[in-house]
Amino acid sequence: MRVWSRFEWQQQSRLLDERERLQRQRAELRTAATSRRGYEPHDVTDDEATIQADAIEGRLAAVNKTLERIDAGNHGRCVACGSQITEEWLEALPAAPLCRSCVV
Numbered sequence: 001m002r003v004w005s006r007f008e009w010q011q012q013s014r015l016l017d018e019r020e021r022l023q024r025q026r027a028e029l030r031t032a033a034t035s036r037r038g039y040e041p042h043d044v045t046d047d048e049a050t051i052q053a054d055a056i057e058g059r060l061a062a063v064n065k066t067l068e069r070i071d072a073g074n075h076g077r078c079v080a081c082g083s084q085i086t087e088e089w090l091e092a093l094p095a096a097p098l099c100r101s102c103v104v
């Protein structure tokens with residue numbers, strides 16, 4: 001079995017925290033949407049809530065993918081060019097799938 005580096009453990013715990021936070025936000029949004037629907041059926045902010053919920057879904061998916069990559073031992077490898085993403089970059093964006101040069 002592969003031994004994880006300290007950095008991988010750190011990143012995993014940050015990502016798990018992030019996932020928990022996002023799941024909580026998603027649950028809050030759903031509760032808010034449900035209660036609004038009950039009292040004010042034509043509330044215009046429903047669209048905003050949908051956009052927000054989509055953004056949360058997107059980030060959750062990115063976090064889950066990154067956790068899978070850590071499991072597979074591919075964490076920190078740019079999905080576009082295959083080069084190693086610097087630890088500084090990953091510290092800033094733990095779920096970054098791309099290296100700095102592929103982002104721009």
Ligand SMILES: [Zn+2]
Nearest residue numbers: 078081099102
């Ligand atoms: Zn790259």
